[in-house]
Amino acid sequence: MAAPNSDEARVKTLIYEGLERNQTLPVLLTGVKVYGGVHTRDSFLKTHIDPLLSKPYTTATLFRALDESSSKLKSFGIFDSLAYSLDLAPSVGTADYVPLEAILTLQESSRIKVKTGTDIGNGDVSAYATGSIANVFGGAEILTADAKVDSLKQSSYLLNYNTPIKNSSMWTGDITALVASNERDWASHEESARGLRVKAIGPGALGGVQEIGYEAFWRTVGNLPSHASTSVRAAAGETFKSSIFNEWLLNKTNSLVFPTEGYKMKVRTEIAGFEPNNKGDVQFMKGEVDSTFVRSFFDEDLTVSIGGRGGLLWSLLSNGKTFLPDRFYVGGPNSVRGFYLNRLGPSDEEDSIGGEAYVAAGVSLFTRLPNIAKESPLRFHLFANAGSLLGINRLDPQSTFKKLIKEPSISAGVGLIYAHPVARFELNFTLPVAARASEFPRKGFQWGLGMSFL
CATH class of the missing domain: 2.40.160.50 (membrane protein fhac: a member of the omp85/tpsb transporter family)
Known part of the structure; x- marks a missing residue:
């Protein structure tokens, strides 16, 4: 999948920074979009992404979960760079949680x-x-x-x-x-x-x-x-x-x-x-x-x-x-x-x-x-x-x-x-x-x- 353009990336950064300022905000991760990683199997990535979904988080615990997922993917040594960002998801949550969507951007190492x-x-x-x-x-x-x-x-x-x-x-x-x-x-x-x-x-x-x-x-x-x-x-x-x-x-x-x-x-x-x-x-x-x-x-x-x-x-x-x-x-x-x-x-x-x-x-x-x-x-x-x-x-x-x-x-x-x-x-x-x-x-x-x- 193609990488997000610069305007999209800037908006997602602002959202991420806003969430960081409110560490106790209840959130729900509804999905993960993947950009890059064209040589990596979807089933391989899903093994590491799916456990993140449909769980109630605070922003603090969500950031920790994303950091752990990032560290596990980096440990395989097949990516030169790997980063998660966050965006507001379509309104599929409840009044108790803010629905969010993660964006995973991958750059694979030379094969x-x-x-x-x-x-x-x-x-x-x-x-x-x-x-x-x-x-x-x-x-x-x-x-x-x-x-x-x-x-x-x-x-x-x-x-x-x-x-x-x-x-x-x-x-x-x-x-x-x-x-x-x-x-x-x-x-x-x-x-x-x-x-x-x-x-x-x-x-x-x-x-x-x-x-x-x-x-x-x-x-x-x-x-x-x-x-x-x-x-x-x-x-x-x-x-x-x-x-x-x-x-x-x-x-x-x-x-x-x-x-x-x-x-x-x-x-x-x-x-x-x-x-x-x-x-x-x-x-x-x-x-x-x-x-x-x-x-x-x-x-x-x-x-x-x-x-x-x-x-x-x-x-x-x-x-x-x-x-x-x-x-x-x-x-x-x-x-x-x-x-x-x-x-x-x-x-x-x-x-x-x-x-x-x-x-x-x-x-x-x-x-x-x-x-x-x-x-x-x-x-x-x-x-x-x-x-x-x-x-x-x-x-x-x-x-x-x-x-x-x-x-x-x-x-x-x-x-x-x-x-x-x-x-x-x-x-x-x-x-x-x-x-x-x-x-x-x-x-x-x-x-x-x-x-x-x-």
Whole structure:
């Protein structure tokens, strides 16, 4: 529908201002006219408009209701601008109420976006190309195609469809078709995956974010070099994983990149294996916890960060077998510093083959550098890390958990960090203090790049 002309808009503004001066005036909203929003479904808008109608208001409560409706519509991210105004309605009210009509003026955002560039993850830099179509079917849906190749010889290609559930921005449905390939240098193989992930995302306990979903992936361990270990060769081939998962994230920190106050916790659980009679079926229960607490002192001249992580993978197969793609891998600049990437825990010859239970912890102290501006993102870093990654002794699992706690690998070090708005960069001198014979400690300079550090 075409936008109202300037004279109409001026009259409606005067009416609106008059109503604002009399906050207790009883009014009745009889209808809503919509201007703009040509790509947005009428049924989608009606979901948010109809609850406003045929209710008795005072002008004060009507303004609050219109503000809430406006905020909900804005939360979908499909409108550049959105505004309600009011006009006198035809005389369909009663003597007790002033009949009003609302005018909703919408300006939609650009629907098609294409973006290329570089992205920074945990320890790697990637090049990507992304194209998306917003409001695909007129209900705030987004269809995205993405291709990414990074410095760790990983690539991924995905098609994602995201849609509000029941026209609400509180819960969204997400479907992803994915083809990915990752070179696992620490275990002498290439892992590829292709499959589908479906999940619902919404509010969780304590103000957190909840994800509940299902995924089905065919995984291939292949392209083994001649020096691959016996364990890796035995794991070569294809496996199919069918699993349900639940993830809860509570983030109360003041920054995603370099928090100086607050805490964060993430809990993820997964159960795989719904066809136990199929040969090669993957069956397990898996849980992982990641937490961080940060506190600053002396006007952020000193910041203390304490982090802890842990995970357990329990096979549901009668032989207790677990597979390389499902195991935990620990160690590296974003994890337990002072070790090569994913090189903590069990190994076979020169290959790290992952584990089924781990704990890791870290304490970091950050201080401002002398004679450097207070606003500088550069900090001095002092840290200590400890971690254990083991395979589970299924005949005596209690002994495994005791070893995890009593015999950790330990490192310490000093360095500098730079808190860029996009990601955090660390350059540390690391000193391994204790390590198992099967692990790969790293003494000397180590740099890390990403948003999540232990």
